[in-house]
Amino acid sequence: MPRPNLQEQRRAELLPALARAFATDGYAGTTTAGLAAATDLRENQLYRLWPSKKAMFLAVVDHLYDQHVAWWEAQLADRPPDAAIAHILEEEGRHRGESGLHRITFAGLSEARDPEIRAALAGMYERFHAYIVDVLTRRATNRTGAAKKRKANKADVEQASLTAWSLIALGSLTNIARELDLFPVKTQERLFTQVGGALIDPKPPH
């Protein structure tokens, strides 16, 4: 049994370069030749690691989603819930721009006819939404006093769900705006802190 199988590791190493390529040119606009150039490999070497261009794209989607959630986790760790959320609202815009996640999303949305791509994107949104709802309700129950330890009731969760979707909406527009240079970073920050802040905290301290 000669030579150990390092394919899994190789895949992981190549994903950032693939992500960059897909983010730059979209799904249909990215060629396998381009992917090979981006990874400094030949096309058939990529095809030894994934069965198709689509598989490469789906792997990229998963990779970026994991990366994004990991970033959230890092922001939440070692901070009290309120401070963590405020911090995320401030930093989310900046971070989103750096990862290529939003461009991959646009690319995927253009291919939403394809059931696998569609499912991958939908799963990503749903998991992210669930995650935010969890963060929001954890914070809400903490606030009402750990002593009571009341379970988040149905109305609370429903409200948190709407709020979570709204935050995701702000994030989506911010991505579009960044892509098209619609408004300066300052406006983007105000969107997140002012509007986003108002959303999660109906009575602003003024």
Place this chain on the structure above:
Amino acid sequence: MPRPNLQEQRRAELLPALARAFATDGYAGTTTAGLAAATDLRENQLYRLWPSKKAMFLAVVDHLYDQHVAWWEAQLADRPPDAAIAHILEEEGRHRGESGLHRITFAGLSEARDPEIRAALAGMYERFHAYIVDVLTRRATNRTGAAKKRKANKADVEQASLTAWSLIALGSLTNIARELDLFPVKTQERLFTQVGGALIDPKPPH
């Protein structure tokens, strides 16, 4: 001088079919053969009306934007500003789904590297934003009393600008959600009426 030139009219007639094709398959995913099939013409007949596939796409972007604004105008006409806005918030989601505007936007965003496509999209967003700001400030000044007829001041306009972007954000997410079946229509309605309503009207009547 034989046969009048009806090209302009022909172009206008064909745009809806072209829009449908681009909306279905994205920009790069749509082939000129597909466009020909969608319009029931041959490829070279299309090329007699537009110089390239890109020109066809840009024409579609303009067409859908004009259509969307016309719809807004129709909603605003013959309604007092407040009622008109409420009505738009209720109907916007439904209407957006029917026109293919959002899918065209996704398609374009995947090609945002192309300066012409990028400019067309950016222009569309900016014009739409300006339009909403105008609607919002008209309403605000109306409210403070037509008698005073005070000019909208800078802070008002800035606030309206943020609100307008937020509404556009909700619209964008709604489109994504519709595309990916993220949540039911009811949630979508609540997003617009509850969150959207709160955005344009910080103190809800309760």
Place this chain on the structure above:
DNA sequence: ACGTTTTGTAAGTTATCACTTACAGTCTGT
């Protein structure tokens, strides 16, 4: 009816696409 122009139909061109095959090197456990 005629001359000019637009319209319709078909075929072709060149490039590039996703994906494959062939084969020579190279590494590893034994």
Place this chain on the structure above:
DNA sequence: ACAGACTGTAAGTGATAACTTACAAAACGT
């Protein structure tokens, strides 16, 4: 050292892309 799997390089495959060319058939003003 050597078998057997992995790695690298090159070339090739058929399909299909955007876009053209060629030419016959209408349509219109005169």
